[in-house]
Amino acid sequence: MIRRTLERTGGVQWLVNRELIPESLGMLMIHELSGGSVLPEHSLPGAESVTFLLSGKGDWRANGRTWRLTPGEGVFNSPGTRRAFETEHGQDTMLLVVYGGTNDPRDAKPHEAHSAGGGCRISRTADQGSHSPLGEAGGFIDMGVHWLATSQTVGTRSVVVATSTFTPGGSHQLHRHPNADEFFLVLQGGGEHLTKEGPVRLNPGDLAYIPAGEWHGFQTDPGVTTRTVYGYLGAGSLAQAGYELLEEET
Incomplete structure (x- = not known):
C-alpha cells in the first residue's frame, strides 16, 4: 500500500x-x-x-x-x-x-x-441488495456504494470510479483485486486501512493506493461515518478487476 x-x-x-x-x-x-x-x-x-x-x-x-x-x-x-x-x-x-x-x-x-x-x-447507481456486484461478493458490514463510472454505466474500459459510505461499525474485510490497482481517498471521517501486516491510519485527505493482488480492507472509527471516493485502474468493472476474500484461519 x-x-x-x-x-x-x-x-x-x-x-x-x-x-x-x-x-x-x-x-x-x-x-x-x-x-x-x-x-x-x-x-x-x-x-x-x-x-x-x-x-x-x-x-x-x-x-x-x-x-x-x-x-x-x-x-x-x-x-x-x-x-x-x-x-x-x-x-x-x-x-x-x-x-x-x-x-x-x-x-x-x-x-x-x-x-x-x-x-x-457520470451517474449514481446505488449498489444495494443481494444481486449487486458487492452484495454477491460479500465481506463487508454497514458499507454502501454508489457506482459512478463503470463499463455498465458509461462504457469505461480501464477505469472505475465509485463512492462509498461506512456508517458507524462499518468495515470491509481483507480482500484483493488480481487484475486492477485500487485507489481509496477518505473525504470525511476516518479509520484504519487494513493490511496483512497490520492497520494503517487514514484521515480525511489521505489516499491509499493498492497495487493489483495486494490484500487490503477498511474499518471506520467507532461512532464515525466515513465517506470516500475510490476506484480501480486497469479494469472497467468489479468483475474485470476480480474480487477475492481472504479466508479466515480456523
Missing part, C-alpha cells in the same frame, strides 16, 4: 503517475483551480478519464455540451473528448482526475477538429 495526502498547491498534485509508481495501471491527480479561472479546451486521444469534483462549482464543456457540476458530481471522457472547465467566480475548485488507457495525460494537446470522443455526466 502506498499512502498519499492531498495538499493545497494552487495547481496540480500528482498522486499516482509512472514516475512515482512505474508499475501503476493508471494515473491519478488533484487539480486545484481558483475561482473564475478556466481549464482551456484540450483533448487526449489515447486515454479515458473521469473528473470528480471534491469542492467548488463550475461548468464543464465537452464536445459542444455543458454540464453544471457541484461537489460529488463528475464527468466521464472517452479518448479524444474535447473538454474544458470554468470555475464559478469566488469559488476555488478542487478536481480529482482519474486516467486510464495508454497515453500519459501530460501529453494532452489543444483542441483539434478531428477529435471525436464523447463526454457524459
Whole structure:
C-alpha cells in the first residue's frame, strides 16, 4: 500500500503517475483551480478519464455540451473528448482526475477538429441488495456504494470510479483485486486501512493506493461515518478487476 495526502498547491498534485509508481495501471491527480479561472479546451486521444469534483462549482464543456457540476458530481471522457472547465467566480475548485488507457495525460494537446470522443455526466447507481456486484461478493458490514463510472454505466474500459459510505461499525474485510490497482481517498471521517501486516491510519485527505493482488480492507472509527471516493485502474468493472476474500484461519 502506498499512502498519499492531498495538499493545497494552487495547481496540480500528482498522486499516482509512472514516475512515482512505474508499475501503476493508471494515473491519478488533484487539480486545484481558483475561482473564475478556466481549464482551456484540450483533448487526449489515447486515454479515458473521469473528473470528480471534491469542492467548488463550475461548468464543464465537452464536445459542444455543458454540464453544471457541484461537489460529488463528475464527468466521464472517452479518448479524444474535447473538454474544458470554468470555475464559478469566488469559488476555488478542487478536481480529482482519474486516467486510464495508454497515453500519459501530460501529453494532452489543444483542441483539434478531428477529435471525436464523447463526454457524459457520470451517474449514481446505488449498489444495494443481494444481486449487486458487492452484495454477491460479500465481506463487508454497514458499507454502501454508489457506482459512478463503470463499463455498465458509461462504457469505461480501464477505469472505475465509485463512492462509498461506512456508517458507524462499518468495515470491509481483507480482500484483493488480481487484475486492477485500487485507489481509496477518505473525504470525511476516518479509520484504519487494513493490511496483512497490520492497520494503517487514514484521515480525511489521505489516499491509499493498492497495487493489483495486494490484500487490503477498511474499518471506520467507532461512532464515525466515513465517506470516500475510490476506484480501480486497469479494469472497467468489479468483475474485470476480480474480487477475492481472504479466508479466515480456523
